[in-house]
Amino acid sequence: MKIYKSISEFLHRRDNLAELTFVPTMGNLHQGHISLIDLAKQYENEIIASIFINKLQFNNKNDYEKYPKSLESDIELLEKNGCDHLLIPDESILDSIEVIKASSKSKKLCGKNRPGHFDGVLTILNKFFKIINPKISIFGKKDYQQFLLVKEFVLNNHLNIKIIGGDTIREYSGLALSSRNNLLSETEKQIASSIYKVLTDIKSHKNLLTKELLDNKKKYLTELGFEVDYLTVCDASTLDESLSINKNGLLVAVAAKLGEVRLIDNILLTKL
């Protein structure tokens, strides 16, 4: 795997590289990321990953500073799993960066309590897309709203990049893999797995969806010690709240804090 520690080093080589499939990350890699690399292998292109903890997308300085880092094992994992290129830019990637405003969908779900978060995500991705010029870019669907906003951004700006979503990878307990899980104790991890149980329970009641059901589930999570940001059933393309089970693409999505750690997850209730 070829590692580029600066943008200029990468750009210097870019013209001699094959078509690329891009997997952006903030490091602290786990099997969820590796599943995206595996998905990338289904396409003919060479694979490039990036590692950059983007401070523009953090609302909370503490959260940014505490974000888990494990560069050496990240490099090992990518190498072992067949990634061809790795770009690790320094903070100068943010110099005179063009600021992108995410669409109104960014104000829903995670956007309600994280103002500017998706602007920060799209701002850095737009820069990466310009530098890397990939044919394909792959995102995990655990961050469903991010996946949707990136797809919309690429479409609206006529960027010639195919955006692909990778399925959420879970621990045996159901807990969705996330770098933030490393900030949880073993006991907290067990509690955190209730998030998935709540989602699957809502799915098993999908023909009886009511606001009361969602309120009860929120209450249950609160009693377990979560601070629930949202637990919402919505249309997977507009993110508008909906309890209409006759619709295709109905999604149940949740964000909740356990201690200082914010966890998100979602599952589809009806097929897209």
Ligand code: PAF
């Ligand atoms: O999902 C992430 O890890 C980040 O939001 C991303 C896409 C790497 C942009 O910083």
